[in-house]
Amino acid sequence: MKSFALLFLVVICSMGGLGQKLKPKKRSTSGGDINFRTKTKDNCRMSVSGDEEMKLRIECKSQGISYWCEFTGKPSVCRAFRNNPKVYWNQITAELRKLSHACESSEVLKTTMCQKAPPDALMKQIAAGMEPEDGARQDKVQKNSSRGAGKSPAKKAGKPPVPPAQHGQASENETEAMKLAREHCWESLHDVCSYIIGIFRG
Structure with a gap:
């Protein structure tokens, strides 16, 4: 009984395979790449x-x-x-x-x-x-411009102006020399005395 059942299964399987083989294959119409x-x-x-x-x-x-x-x-x-x-x-x-x-x-x-x-x-x-071929689409790298262009030009160093204090001191010395000349010299010699006193005090 077992052998008959086994034989029956083999026949069924072989018929299924035969049916698959008998199916016409569809011919490919494309040539591929x-x-x-x-x-x-x-x-x-x-x-x-x-x-x-x-x-x-x-x-x-x-x-x-x-x-x-x-x-x-x-x-x-x-x-x-x-x-x-x-x-x-x-x-x-x-x-x-x-x-x-x-x-x-x-x-x-x-x-x-x-x-x-x-x-x-x-x-x-x-x-x-x-x-x-490379795709034209190559991005151009932009170089950063130097920042030094925005800087203001350096000021040229000129001669330092004469401090106003010096001018004030000179006039102060003259007035003191004239004062001393008036105190110690004759009136006709005030100018000469103040000049000489100014040289010595200068």
Whole structure:
């Protein structure tokens, strides 16, 4: 009885696995990221997204400058694409490798396998751009100006003025000399006496 139950479980499990194997796998229509080089050695990367209406983006770097462009289209309307999308994207990449600039010379991307497909199948360029590789957006460092510019210029040192006290002392000596001359000298000799007294007191 136990062996029968075990055999039954094995049959059920194997049938479940067989059912999973028989499920058809959905073929991926995107080519994933593909790296390539242009004729002028630009390093490029191509990425694909979307299902029915697909979007293709190309990003390249060339001599310190990076550029990009985007394409959109419905390659799924092409039967050959549906059968083998990987070959389709490889053909697109092969055409891009022949170009000097992956975005300037490629407004429409064509393949040999979908030449007879409707116009909707073509991947048409919808946007493009270019920018410095380092991102131009480098902030300039401003140097602080020296603060010495705001200072007022130093005053030139001039000769010190004569203190008024000295002038006062000279006049004081003259008046005292005249007083002594009046006391001790004749009236006619007051000027001479005061002059002589001033010299001795000076």
